[in-house]
Amino acid sequence: MQLNIQNLNVSYGNIKALxxxxxxxxxxEILTIIGANGAGKSxxxxxxxRMIPCESGSVMEFNGRNILKYSADKVxxxxxxxxxxxxxxxxxxxxxxxxLTLACFARKDKDQIEADRKWVFDLFPRLxxxxxxxxxxxxxxxxxMLAVGRGYMSGHQMMLLDEPSMGLAPLLMLDMFDALREINxxxxxxxxxxxxxxxxxxxxxxxxxxxxxxxxxxxxTDELLDNPEVKKAYLGA
Ligand code: ATP
Numbered sequence: 001m002q003l004n005i006q007n008l009n010v011s012y013g014n015i016k017a018l019x020x021x022x023x024x025x026x027x028x029e030i031l032t033i034i035g036a037n038g039a040g041k042s043x044x045x046x047x048x049x050r051m052i053p054c055e056s057g058s059v060m061e062f063n064g065r066n067i068l069k070y071s072a073d074k075v076x077x078x079x080x081x082x083x084x085x086x087x088x089x090x091x092x093x094x095x096x097x098x099x100l101t102l103a104c105f106a107r108k109d110k111d112q113i114e115a116d117r118k119w120v121f122d123l124f125p126r127l128x129x130x131x132x133x134x135x136x137x138x139x140x141x142x143x144x145m146l147a148v149g150r151g152y153m154s155g156h157q158m159m160l161l162d163e164p165s166m167g168l169a170p171l172l173m174l175d176m177f178d179a180l181r182e183i184n185x186x187x188x189x190x191x192x193x194x195x196x197x198x199x200x201x202x203x204x205x206x207x208x209x210x211x212x213x214x215x216x217x218x219x220x221t222d223e224l225l226d227n228p229e230v231k232k233a234y235l236g237a
Contacts, residue, residue: 018044050075084148
């Protein structure tokens with residue numbers, strides 16, 4: 001397994017957000033964790049990208065390396081794990097190109113950076129059209145494309161995606177997931193957390209269900225889509 005998480009415990013002060021969760025992701029896989037608002041999805045991604053600390057006893061390994069030995073910036077630059085957070089967090093007063101360039105601050109491979117930028121523009125032609133525009137003036141969907149493009153350019157061994165569907169009109173949502181599939185086809189492993197369970201389960205190969213900070217179900221996504229409990233709680237059936 002490329003990513004191995006065992007007994008991950010995270011608290012915010014007195015609030016216990018993750019109760020010793022364990023899961024793994026294979027290289028090249030698309031894995032999703034679905035769950036309700038506040039279940040612990042974003043916290044899981046933040047712990048992996050080292051934006052928040054986890055409690056002792058938690059194990060996190062990537063390609064056999066101990067993630068806990070890496071700082072947040074080194075998780076990106078040395079392990080190649082990028083995190084596209086909920087709410088995009090792009091730099092609104094910088095242009096599209098500047099946002100993409102900034103994502104590569106730790107990279108030295110100039111030719112590859114140029115090739116990656118071209119690839120991102122091929123994937124999202126609207127970004128290329130707007131490359132000189134300030135990111136803050138883009139539509140919500142375009143900002144989401146930029147956030148994903150920026151994530152890809154900063155590290156593409158694995159991408160941690162937090163609700164990439166949020167705020168997108170249905171057609172744009174489908175475009176976004178098509179683009180994510182293209183990214184995955186080039187070899188990037190994807191860990192996606194989503195409240196839009198149907199979309200996420202159709203996109204991923206395997207899934208977990210998180211409830212109140214614990215993983216309660218796991219399986220291939222076609223089984224989860226058929227599971228009566230999942231249908232009732234998450235698919236509105
Ligand atoms: P959402 O889709 O709303 O982001 P989520 O599944 O990602 O939901 P988390 O954001 O991981 O859930 O939150 C898990 C729990 O931790 C919730 O009880 C939440 O209130 C709490 N929590 C999250 N962030 C903080 C924080 N910065 N300070 C205190 N508690 C937090």
